[in-house]
Structures are given as C-alpha cells and as structure tokens.
Amino acid sequence: NAGVTQTPKFQVLKTGQSMTLQCAQDMNHEYMSWYRQDPGMGLRLIHYSVGAGITDQGEVPNGYNVSRSTTEDFPLRLLSAAPSQTSVYFCASSPRQGRANEKLFFGSGTQLSVL
Amino acid sequence: GQQLNQSPQSMFIQEGEDVSMNCTSSSIFNTWLWYKQEPGEGPVLLIALYKAGELTSNGRLTAQFGITRKDSFLNISASIPSDVGIYFCAGQKYAGNMLTFGGGTRLMVKP
Numbered sequence: 001n002a003g004v005t006q007t008p009k010f011q012v013l014k015t016g017q018s019m020t021l022q023c024a025q026d027m028n029h030e031y032m033s034w035y036r037q038d039p040g041m042g043l044r045l046i047h048y049s050v051g052a053g054i055t056d057q058g059e060v061p062n063g064y065n066v067s068r069s070t071t072e073d074f075p076l077r078l079l080s081a082a083p084s085q086t087s088v089y090f091c092a093s094s095p096r097q098g099r100a101n102e103k104l105f106f107g108s109g110t111q112l113s114v115l
Numbered sequence: 116g117q118q119l120n121q122s123p124q125s126m127f128i129q130e131g132e133d134v135s136m137n138c139t140s141s142s143i144f145n146t147w148l149w150y151k152q153e154p155g156e157g158p159v160l161l162i163a164l165y166k167a168g169e170l171t172s173n174g175r176l177t178a179q180f181g182i183t184r185k186d187s188f189l190n191i192s193a194s195i196p197s198d199v200g201i202y203f204c205a206g207q208k209y210a211g212n213m214l215t216f217g218g219g220t221r222l223m224v225k226p
Contacts, residue, residue, distance in 0.1 A: 004157070033213075035216075040124065040219075041118075041160070041218055042118065042119070042121070042203060042216035042217050042218045042219055042220045043203065043205075043214075043216040044216070045213050045214070048213065058213060059213075090157050090158075092157070103160055103163070104158075104160065104214070106156075106157025106158050106159070107157050108155065108156050108157050109155070109156070109157055
C-alpha cells in the first residue's frame, strides 16, 4: 500500500528559486494538508484542503501556494524560496471531517534547504 | 500561534526503564492525540483520546486525557530500543478543526 507519497525526498534551492513539492495519496481521503517541522517547534500547518477544489490557510501560509484539482494530489508551491523556508515538509491526509479528521496519515517528508 | 508545551524535550534512558512525558496547554482541547516519529519518516498515530479522564492503552503505551482538558500524559513501560524516536502530542479543539502539535519529546534508549 503506497499511502501518502511525497517527492522529492531532498531538495536544495537557492534563494529566489521556485519549486513544487508533490504529494499524492491513494486512499481516497477527502482531507489533505501540508505541515512544516522545525526543531523544537513541532509541526505547524501551512495549508489544507477538505476536498477537490477547496483549499484554506493554516497557521503559517505565507510564501506558499496550494491547489487541489483532484482528490489524490495536493502540491505545495514555493514561489520565491527564502532561507526561512529551510525545513522538513510533511504532507498528511485523513478520510473525512469529524472524528476521523485527526487520524492523519503522514508521508515520509521532504527535507528542503534554501541557501 | 497556539502551541502545546511538551516535556521533557529529550530523554536518554536505559532499556527496561519506564518513561513518562506530558503535554500542557493554556486552553482546552476536546481531543488529544499522541504520535511517534521514527528517523526519516512521518509521524504515526499511537493513541487517540476523546474524553476527559480517559485512560487508553496500546501495548506498552498508556495515555491519559487530563481532567482539566488542558493536558495529556503518555507512559511507556519497559522500554526497548525500538521505542527510539520523537513523540508528539497534538490537540484538537473540536471535530474537524486543525490539530495543534507540541514540540516533541526525543526518546533515546540505551541497550
């Protein structure tokens, strides 16, 4: 079972470059989300989506864009990378709203360094 | 933004010892969750708690939902080397709401 698949696993960018982190899930989950993980800060929500065509901002959305054209895919775009965006990024999905919402399935992460 | 205070930040223990960690907040959460993250992987849900005072076990792991709804505790009994990882608490204020994560407790177990 693939679950939540993130690519790439590692990425190095120069300041000002743009890139897209890919996330795909094969569990037909309605809810998808992106988190960043920084030392001692836990996981902070960047953007989330409750279904195809619907996205919303999380706690730290600045500098990131998302779209949800299909149920399976939820890419995260960095428009102009900054060193402050150096982090480990996790995509997560869950079946639906309500009590199942918290049963997040995480991908294995993308380690991003911005020089 | 809202953050949960998780302690200790790290623990280095001997195999076989019991482990306790906790998570506190200044505000009420109606769901508490505990996740484990192993190196190079995303977090995996260990235990979910839905009711104040609830005590739930998953093998050697036991978690409790504090009666004030502002804290939660995780205990691991008779630790083994594969318990190594970062343990995160997370709170949810109401169903459908986003999760708030603690900063994590890094557990290291010496064989």
